Every structure is written in C-alpha cells, then in structure tokens.
Amino acid sequence: MSVYFSYSQSQLKSLAQRVISQAISAGATSANVIFSEANGLHIEMRQAVVRTRTLHAASGMSLTVFRGQHQGTTTSSDFSDKGLEETVQAAMRIARFTGVDEFCDLFAPSPLPATLPELDLYHPWSISEQDAIALATEIEAGIHSVSPEVTSDGAWVSAGQSQLWLMNSLGFSQGTVQTHHAMTAKALGRRHHMSQLDFWSSEGNAAESLMPAYNVGSTAAQGACLALDIQPLAGNHRLPVLFAPLAATSLLSHLVQATSGAILYQGNSYLCGQLGSVIAAAHITVTEDPFIPRGLASRLFDGDGIRGKKRKIVENGRLLGYFLSAYSARRMNMDSTGNAWGPGNLRLTSGLTRAEDDFNAMLNKLDNGLVISQFSGGSPNLMNGDYSRSLRGFWVENGKIQYAVDGITVAGNLADIFKGILAVGNDAVTEGPFTTGSVLIDSLQISGNQV
Incomplete structure (x- = not known):
C-alpha cells in the first residue's frame, strides 16, 4: 500500500x-x-x-x-x-x-x-x-x-x-x-x-x-x-446486570446522545437542563480528553475550528458538561465545547475500582444475575430515558457463568441505570471514542425467552 x-x-x-x-x-x-x-x-x-x-x-x-x-x-x-x-x-x-x-x-x-x-x-x-x-x-x-x-x-x-x-x-x-x-x-x-x-x-x-x-x-x-452453551430463560426477573466491557461502551454512547446538540436545544432529552444535577452514582466520573497520544478520537480542533479541552463531563455523579458544536452552542446561548465531530476520547471510571477488579471479580460482585455480552436490537428513548434492548449474554449463579442466553430483553430507565451503577471493572476496553470496564447495575427487568 x-x-x-x-x-x-x-x-x-x-x-x-x-x-x-x-x-x-x-x-x-x-x-x-x-x-x-x-x-x-x-x-x-x-x-x-x-x-x-x-x-x-x-x-x-x-x-x-x-x-x-x-x-x-x-x-x-x-x-x-x-x-x-x-x-x-x-x-x-x-x-x-x-x-x-x-x-x-x-x-x-x-x-x-x-x-x-x-x-x-x-x-x-x-x-x-x-x-x-x-x-x-x-x-x-x-x-x-x-x-x-x-x-x-x-x-x-x-x-x-x-x-x-x-x-x-x-x-x-x-x-x-x-x-x-x-x-x-x-x-x-x-x-x-x-x-x-x-x-x-x-x-x-x-x-x-x-x-x-x-x-x-x-x-x-x-x-x-x-x-453455543445456550439454554432457555423463562419468566421475568428483576436482578443485577453486568454489562461486559464492549456492551458497557453503549452506556457512554447513550450519555453522549442525550447531552449533544439538536436533542438538547429541541428539548428532546431527559437530561435537558440538568447541568449541575446528580445523574449518576456518586462514585462515577466521565472524562473527555481529546489530546491522548494515539487516541482513537484524539484531535486538536473540531469541524468549526474550535479547540476541545480535557474536562470532566460527569464528576462524582454530577453532570458538568454537554457536547456542543458552534451551531448548537449558539442555539443554547452557551459556548461551543469543540465537539462538532463528536466526543474526544471519553472514559468512564469509578472511585471504587481496585486493581484486582478483573472480569472474574466483577462476576463475583454480580453473584446472581445476567451478563450482557452484546446487543441485538432496541434503543433507549432519549426523551424520557426509557430503556429496552434485546441481547445475548450469560446467566450467572454464585458468581459463576452457568449457560448462555439469547433473545432476551432488559428494560429500565437510563436515569436509574446510571444512578444504579454499583461498580466498574478494571478490565477496560476501547471502542472508537469510548473506554470503560465492565459495569455492574443494581437491577434491571429481565424478560426471558424460550430457545
């Protein structure tokens, strides 16, 4: 080449x-x-x-x-x-x-x-x-x-x-x-x-x-x-849910969608007017850094010629920043945040995470519940935060994976999901602009499906 x-x-x-x-x-x-x-x-x-x-x-x-x-x-x-x-x-x-x-x-x-x-x-x-x-x-x-x-x-x-x-x-x-x-x-x-x-x-x-x-x-x-070790999961359950790292990057994606541009100035986000408010668990911080060497979303400026900066989007659970282009900033009577090309290297972290919190440790913290490995459909309603998605994953008992599940659905609300984060693993992966470890949620509604 x-x-x-x-x-x-x-x-x-x-x-x-x-x-x-x-x-x-x-x-x-x-x-x-x-x-x-x-x-x-x-x-x-x-x-x-x-x-x-x-x-x-x-x-x-x-x-x-x-x-x-x-x-x-x-x-x-x-x-x-x-x-x-x-x-x-x-x-x-x-x-x-x-x-x-x-x-x-x-x-x-x-x-x-x-x-x-x-x-x-x-x-x-x-x-x-x-x-x-x-x-x-x-x-x-x-x-x-x-x-x-x-x-x-x-x-x-x-x-x-x-x-x-x-x-x-x-x-x-x-x-x-x-x-x-x-x-x-x-x-x-x-x-x-x-x-x-x-x-x-x-x-x-x-x-x-x-x-x-x-x-x-x-x-x-x-x-x-x-x-392939799949078994049917019958009935409805309300239990803790562990988002595996790649699945957990979707939570960052939803956060960006709900705090960006047109959805804000049109009043179509459940996070409209929530700057300064608590939107996540107190131990959660989300940091944007567009200047990480070799970062997949690193850049010196956006499509408006505006320089971004390293900043806390969420700190100790409190929403501190939006993602605004020059146009959306003017519509909202705010300053541009340098995000006309989207977020720059966004990372979700927890003040509770320890070095030993690998995926197996997160399974132990889950104890009994569901691991989400990947989504197959659905998307949240960003206007009110309602959340319903179909997925593939694993059923866990006593901190051990028992069998795979497929075609089941989890439901809840994004506001409750972010506030219900119990732990973030030290098993971080990066997908595009998003980096996070596995994320443990206190509970979601789980609807089973016969295989």
Whole structure:
C-alpha cells in the first residue's frame, strides 16, 4: 500500500485559501471549507479464499458559505480551477434559497497555542497485499484453533491514512494527518441445528499497537463457542446486570446522545437542563480528553475550528458538561465545547475500582444475575430515558457463568441505570471514542425467552 498522499498539506492549504477568497469575492459574508484526502488497503478473506481486495483513494472538499442569515453547503471532488469556481457558485446559489436562520454563522475559533500537543496519530503501514493476506490467514487460523464447532465467517485486514485542511474566513487555518489500521474476525459456531456468530476487532493508529492477528481470531472464536452453551430463560426477573466491557461502551454512547446538540436545544432529552444535577452514582466520573497520544478520537480542533479541552463531563455523579458544536452552542446561548465531530476520547471510571477488579471479580460482585455480552436490537428513548434492548449474554449463579442466553430483553430507565451503577471493572476496553470496564447495575427487568 502506498504511504504517500496525492497532495501535500501546503497544497491543501493553498486550495482552501483560494476557495475562501472566491467565496468572499462572490458575496459571502463568511465561509468555511474542508479539503480532505484518504487512501488505504482492505482485504477480506473467508475460508482461506480472498473475497475482496481493495486499494482505495479519495479526495474531496466541503464548502459552507453564509450570506447573512442564509447558509449554503456543497461538496466536490474536483480540485481543478473550474471545479473550485463551480463549487463556490453552487454553494452561493443554495444560500440564496435557504430560509433565514438567525443562529447560522461561523463561531469565532479558539486560537491554537504556539506549541501544539503531540498526538502521535500518523503511523503509515506500508503493508503489501500479500502481507495483508498472510495476516488474514493468521486470523482464520486463530478462529479454527478454538474448537471444531467454530469456523471462520470472515477475516478483515485494513490499513489507511487520511489528511485534511480546515480553513474559514475568520482566520482559522490548520491541517491534520493521521492513520487508522484494523484487524477483524467473525467466527461462526455451530452445534446441532443452532449457530452463533461473534466478532472481535483490534484497531489503532499504529500497526504495532494492534493485537496479534492469531489472537484476534481466537478471541472471536471463544465468544462464539461460549454462546453455543445456550439454554432457555423463562419468566421475568428483576436482578443485577453486568454489562461486559464492549456492551458497557453503549452506556457512554447513550450519555453522549442525550447531552449533544439538536436533542438538547429541541428539548428532546431527559437530561435537558440538568447541568449541575446528580445523574449518576456518586462514585462515577466521565472524562473527555481529546489530546491522548494515539487516541482513537484524539484531535486538536473540531469541524468549526474550535479547540476541545480535557474536562470532566460527569464528576462524582454530577453532570458538568454537554457536547456542543458552534451551531448548537449558539442555539443554547452557551459556548461551543469543540465537539462538532463528536466526543474526544471519553472514559468512564469509578472511585471504587481496585486493581484486582478483573472480569472474574466483577462476576463475583454480580453473584446472581445476567451478563450482557452484546446487543441485538432496541434503543433507549432519549426523551424520557426509557430503556429496552434485546441481547445475548450469560446467566450467572454464585458468581459463576452457568449457560448462555439469547433473545432476551432488559428494560429500565437510563436515569436509574446510571444512578444504579454499583461498580466498574478494571478490565477496560476501547471502542472508537469510548473506554470503560465492565459495569455492574443494581437491577434491571429481565424478560426471558424460550430457545
């Protein structure tokens, strides 16, 4: 795979300068443009056969112009002189026909410090197709090593890099370059007339930070194998529930959804107006840090040119911050939090967690109840917090997994779930911008299902 871009950062900056200048000359009161480029390699294998091999490359621009309180946005992949001019004119035409929005305009960008933190996000992986195929073969070998009942339903290897340059007419001008690599396994377990799928993935900015390919496969296969020991769960129960680490990242996702942008200024979140209020157990803290070196959601600025900061979203159970873009901040008469591109490296922790609180220790704390390993459907109602989801997991008695369960449902309310957190494990995993260990909830309503 090529580790080179078609454009240098200085060339993207020059293109952005031309577009901003053309937009202002065409009558825009302000403008914002992003030029981006990405390329990479993707290999998919199934049962030792390469199903897909892709070398991809793409570049594009996104331009937003403002004519007073009117806004026009357009995109293009044509960087020629004529293409840039036509893109500017198209955005200006759109702005002439959009409705008045008193909140639309650029937000004054926060100045970046003279010395920027080193995020260490760019680690090109000059892997060949043959080397990627060899890694996919190792992933499948890991899948097949666990049990004769488990086989590979797919192995993926990808290596990619991207860059962008963001500029606006208020003086912000900055670029970024980063890489993203991943290996993924999908394992299929079969027993009699029943089958179960499980996945595992390892991703990072640097190839050396990825889990060994064989272990990616074997981890997925172990999950599929455990899921075959399934038994029916009859009746309804109200018992403690342990979210396994990957399932627990969904709680952070729900928190972000309920404290972000449009859902807040439209009044559609159960957390509207709750800044300063207790929304979680007193030992719970949620921290955002967009400056973690090699973080999967690390960045110096967002799509509005606003610099984020390390901050406590929740501290000792109390909600201290929202996730706001420039537009949503203006709608709410607040300051932007630098989250136009979402959260930056969010971590849930507990003041009660100890070094020995691994997953087995969390099972002991659960004692009798349900472990959620992955969700299969449903989503919370963010307006009132009502929570109902179908899932796959394990039934636990006396701190020991007894058997797998599937197709059952848990129900409750997000407000009660966060306030009912009893413990957070020291078995943290990271999925995208979210990091957490397993999370033990005091109780949820569990509805069984016959297998």
